[in-house]
Amino acid sequence: MVFLSRQVYGRLHRLRKMHEGITHPDRTNKKNFIFRMTWHFYGRRRNCYTIAIRAAQKMLQRASKNRHQKKINMKALWVQRITAALQEHQFEYTPFMSVLSEADVQLNRKVLHDICIYEPRTFQSLVEFAKQRYNEMGLYDAVAPVPPGIMTRSMFEKGEKIKAKREIKRQKLGQKILK
Amino acid sequence: MAHNRVVQWSTMSRIWWLYDAKYQCPFRSARIIAGYLQGQHKPIYHALSDVGDHVVVINSRHIAMREELWRTFTFSYHTGYAKGFSRTPAWRLHSMEPTMMIEKAVYSNMPGFLLRRKYMRRLHIYPDEEVPPEIIGNVCDQIQQIQKVPKRLDEYTAEEIQAFPKLFDWSEEYVIENISADKPKDTVKAAKK
Amino acid sequence: MAAPLLRHLSRTNVIARRTVLAFSKHNNDMQCRYLRNSKSLPPYLKEQVERRTKVGPEPKRHPSAFGCWNYDAELFAFGKRLGEDFDVDILREAFISRSYIEMEIEERKKVGVKTQIPDTSCNEELSIEGKQLIQKYLKAYLRFNFPYMFEEGICAICEYLMTTEILASVGKLIGVRDLIQSKHYPPTDEEMVDTFMAVVAAVAKSQTEERAGAFVVDFLVPRLVGKDINEMWKLDNPMGLLSAVLQSRGMASPESRLLWQTGCSSIMSLYHVGIYSDKELIGRSPGETLTIAEKQAAKEALKNLMKSDDSRPPFLSSSKVPLKSLDLEKKNPSADLLLKLYSQSDTSAQRATK
Amino acid sequence: MSSRSLPATRLINVGQNGVGRYVCQLARITLRFCKHQASSRGMRDFVENYLVDFARSNPNVVVYVKPHRHRGASIQADYLNGNSHKTRVSKMDMDDICKWIELARTRSGVDIVRKTKNFQTHSPSIQGVWHPFLFKDPSVNLKTFPDSEYGRFEVNEVTATERILQLAERMKQLELEKGEGKSEKDGESV
Numbered sequence: 001m002v003f004l005s006r007q008v009y010g011r012l013h014r015l016r017k018m019h020e021g022i023t024h025p026d027r028t029n030k031k032n033f034i035f036r037m038t039w040h041f042y043g044r045r046r047n048c049y050t051i052a053i054r055a056a057q058k059m060l061q062r063a064s065k066n067r068h069q070k071k072i073n074m075k076a077l078w079v080q081r082i083t084a085a086l087q088e089h090q091f092e093y094t095p096f097m098s099v100l101s102e103a104d105v106q107l108n109r110k111v112l113h114d115i116c117i118y119e120p121r122t123f124q125s126l127v128e129f130a131k132q133r134y135n136e137m138g139l140y141d142a143v144a145p146v147p148p149g150i151m152t153r154s155m156f157e158k159g160e161k162i163k164a165k166r167e168i169k170r171q172k173l174g175q176k177i178l179k
Numbered sequence: 180m181a182h183n184r185v186v187q188w189s190t191m192s193r194i195w196w197l198y199d200a201k202y203q204c205p206f207r208s209a210r211i212i213a214g215y216l217q218g219q220h221k222p223i224y225h226a227l228s229d230v231g232d233h234v235v236v237i238n239s240r241h242i243a244m245r246e247e248l249w250r251t252f253t254f255s256y257h258t259g260y261a262k263g264f265s266r267t268p269a270w271r272l273h274s275m276e277p278t279m280m281i282e283k284a285v286y287s288n289m290p291g292f293l294l295r296r297k298y299m300r301r302l303h304i305y306p307d308e309e310v311p312p313e314i315i316g317n318v319c320d321q322i323q324q325i326q327k328v329p330k331r332l333d334e335y336t337a338e339e340i341q342a343f344p345k346l347f348d349w350s351e352e353y354v355i356e357n358i359s360a361d362k363p364k365d366t367v368k369a370a371k372k
Numbered sequence: 373m374a375a376p377l378l379r380h381l382s383r384t385n386v387i388a389r390r391t392v393l394a395f396s397k398h399n400n401d402m403q404c405r406y407l408r409n410s411k412s413l414p415p416y417l418k419e420q421v422e423r424r425t426k427v428g429p430e431p432k433r434h435p436s437a438f439g440c441w442n443y444d445a446e447l448f449a450f451g452k453r454l455g456e457d458f459d460v461d462i463l464r465e466a467f468i469s470r471s472y473i474e475m476e477i478e479e480r481k482k483v484g485v486k487t488q489i490p491d492t493s494c495n496e497e498l499s500i501e502g503k504q505l506i507q508k509y510l511k512a513y514l515r516f517n518f519p520y521m522f523e524e525g526i527c528a529i530c531e532y533l534m535t536t537e538i539l540a541s542v543g544k545l546i547g548v549r550d551l552i553q554s555k556h557y558p559p560t561d562e563e564m565v566d567t568f569m570a571v572v573a574a575v576a577k578s579q580t581e582e583r584a585g586a587f588v589v590d591f592l593v594p595r596l597v598g599k600d601i602n603e604m605w606k607l608d609n610p611m612g613l614l615s616a617v618l619q620s621r622g623m624a625s626p627e628s629r630l631l632w633q634t635g636c637s638s639i640m641s642l643y644h645v646g647i648y649s650d651k652e653l654i655g656r657s658p659g660e661t662l663t664i665a666e667k668q669a670a671k672e673a674l675k676n677l678m679k680s681d682d683s684r685p686p687f688l689s690s691s692k693v694p695l696k697s698l699d700l701e702k703k704n705p706s707a708d709l710l711l712k713l714y715s716q717s718d719t720s721a722q723r724a725t726k
Numbered sequence: 727m728s729s730r731s732l733p734a735t736r737l738i739n740v741g742q743n744g745v746g747r748y749v750c751q752l753a754r755i756t757l758r759f760c761k762h763q764a765s766s767r768g769m770r771d772f773v774e775n776y777l778v779d780f781a782r783s784n785p786n787v788v789v790y791v792k793p794h795r796h797r798g799a800s801i802q803a804d805y806l807n808g809n810s811h812k813t814r815v816s817k818m819d820m821d822d823i824c825k826w827i828e829l830a831r832t833r834s835g836v837d838i839v840r841k842t843k844n845f846q847t848h849s850p851s852i853q854g855v856w857h858p859f860l861f862k863d864p865s866v867n868l869k870t871f872p873d874s875e876y877g878r879f880e881v882n883e884v885t886a887t888e889r890i891l892q893l894a895e896r897m898k899q900l901e902l903e904k905g906e907g908k909s910e911k912d913g914e915s916v
Contacts, residue, residue, distance in 0.1 A: 120853060120855075121853045189858075192634070192640060195635055446753075
């Protein structure tokens with residue numbers, strides 16, 4: 001292999017290729033576009049185009065799917081951590097968040113989970129506030145599971161309403177039949 | 180930064196919990212114990228970073244199961260060869276190895292990835308209250324039980340039994356054996372011997 | 373998109389990167405675009421890489437080597453960059469290093485010119501002056517910021533800020549690198565440090581010493597952000613010092629108490645130790661053994677007493693420190709002296725009991 | 727594209743610049759253009775209209791203007807950390823060139839790479855990081871384990887046995903009251 005400069009070598013090479021009848025320089029560009037994405041793959045998925053393009057497409061599919069999934073996972077983690085931090089103060093996640101939103105405390109889950117790790121005293125005071133407010137609101141009775149055999153006024157009223165609706169329907173049906 | 184080093188040591192440390200399994204449901208207890216082993220009770224929890232604690236379970240021999248589960252709940256296993264299937268009822272497994280029920284319940288309550296074996300190594304189960312001093316010395320807190328421990332009939336004194344209100348009377352024709360309060364104690368002693 | 377990706381392709385070998393880039397689309401020499409798939413390309417690239425490794429990487433060149441360079445303009449911009457009014461002659465002197473003068477003398481000898489360059493024209497004197505200024509104002513600032521801290525602690529922080537690494541990086545940040553007249557390019561760290569110190573002296577000479585003090589505070593103190601200033605002072609016996617401090621303040625001697633422990637027989641043992649004086653918690657710390665935890669707790673208590681704990685307010689900016697009215701000679705209490713007094717009082721107390 | 731493919735870094739403030747005194751990191755800027763070509767038109771306009779103002783308002787930047795015959799226009803920005811960035815601005819109008827120069831002026835000169843996070847702190851915790859003993863009741867320290875009282879399940883409701891005992895107690899009381907009433911009545915009758 002004798003050549004004096006890169007330019008001369010390239011020119012010779014091109015001439016040789018043209019002589020062979022291969023005149024598709026764009027093909028290389030197309031392949032390079034894929035190979036740039038697969039440089040870190042293992043085995044033939046990295047260098048063989050037919051395999052690499054399938055791997056690259058799969059990778060891109062997964063990437064776009066997981067961009068959404070990542071947010072879901074992070075949210076689950078934050079909720080888990082906040083729940084764990086609340087467990088230390090004998091409180092629960094749902095009432096805590098509902099009180100915060102009711103009181104216009106605009107801290108999202110991400111910030112709350114940061115606080116509960118790095119500024120635990122701040123978090124403690126937030127929980128104490130939430131507990132106090134929750135008792136004032138009297139929400140606990142409404143949210144707590146109803147023990148069996150107990151009928152509250154609201155449940156009764158609901159039942160009455162349904163009964164009344166049924167009655168109206170029946171009457172309408174009766175009128176239709178009479179007609 | 181030496182001080183930050185010890186602060187980090189403290190944050191990431193594993194503390195030791197004790198759980199008394201006496202008269203507790205193994206399946207419901209396992210769910211709680213598995214949470215502690217994985218560190219789900221800590222605000223620094225992450226599924227892939229191993230931040231779980233140690234749990235020492237005592238009195239695993241004295242667990243309780245509801246209804247007919249001792250008889251009907253079975254553990255099955257297949258060797259992979261022909262006729263290799265075996266099925267063991269819970270009572271049989273428990274009589275052979277009194278720590279196995281809790282262990283299996285906790286194992287099945289954890290996500291099936293490679294950290295599970297590591298978590299299980301931090302679970303120390305003892306059939307009775309006797310725990311080696313080097314283990315019990317590590318413990319610094321106790322997990323609350325999940326159900327009330329009932330008071331057995333032989334734990335009541337004769338006076339208490341006498342003072343208990345009589346709810347109804349057997350009819351005179353009704354034949355009952357061993358109704359006296361002293362009898363069950365004797366039978367238990369005999370069984371132990 | 374192409375550039376970073378290609379760079380990453382051969383991150384391990386810079387030279388290979390260059391050869392690959394040579395074949396990229398933007399290169400003017402590029403005659404054919406499908407060389408990549410040629411069978412004869414790899415041996416060619418290999419040969420190129422081998423030759424390049426033999427030659428070695430290109431030496432870094434001063435910007436003046438590329439044609440655009442006006443030293444006076446650069447000096448002017450340097451002053452403006454820092455917001456200071458410099459005397460140009462002093463500033464010019466501050467940038468001449470020893471090695472440059474030696475090189476000049478040698479070159480003149482070679483050529484045969486007999487004119488001599490005065491030794492005083494390099495920045496050595498200025499740098500010595502600047503070093504004293506830096507130490508003086510830095511310590512005064514730290515004493516003002518931490519009035520309860522021991523003198524040893526303040527000296528340790530000052531020593532940390534005066535290390536070659538810190539001063540050289542500050543010099544780089546304000547842009548002395550290209551302006552230094554030196555034998556080498558890029559100049560050595562020592563030359564950068566000397567020049568930075570000389571620049572401080574130049575500020576003092578062209579304006580006032582307070583101005584130089586503010587300059588020092590503005591550029592050196594931000595280097596403490598994110599650093600544990602209490603760890604710079606290596607304390608061997610914090611408990612001894614703590615008891616001495618408490619005695620001097622008229623408080624009861626420290627008592628250490630175990631607050632929490634877990635996993636004592638495992639290698640992951642954890643102890644929390646608190647230090648009390650008059651039944652009041654003055655410091656607590658975790659540790660993997662009892663001795664470590666106690667030592668750290670004593671350090672924590674000292675931190676609280678010196679008011680340099682983690683929840684302290686941020687550093688004051690130079691505009692909020694009255695540099696003009698600061699007493700530069702006044703020192704904070706010395707820990708060594710306190711310990712000496714404490715040991716003397718101890719021995720006297722023992723004698724009294726005997 | 728997967729995140730491993732590209733290099734990434736934390737958010738960096740070079741040398742805490744701006745905490746004490748801000749130092750503009752752009753050291754010198756070199757404007758290259760052709761005096762005749764149409765592609766350098768925007769650059770020529772910039773030099774005519776804005777360059778003096780730029781140099782006056784930024785005395786800390788050294789400006790070099792370099793005509794190149796028959797070459798495309800470009801801006802080369804040299805930073806204090808030794809990096810230099812070249813931008814090709816041929817065929818751009820004056821406004822675009824202004825923007826590119828403004829970008830060069832406000833940059834720190836560090837290579838642009840992907841950031842892992844958009845925020846960073848040197849002192850993450852003021853109150854001290856959470857640890858397992860932070861909110862634990864100190865009375866736990868005095869206990870010897872296993873402590874059957876401490877680990878007991880707390881029942882909020884009344885159990886069946888307790889309820890029977892309560893009922894029995896109440897019945898006893900009622901009987902007593904009845905008995906007293908009877909005796910009182912007896913006394914009255916007597």
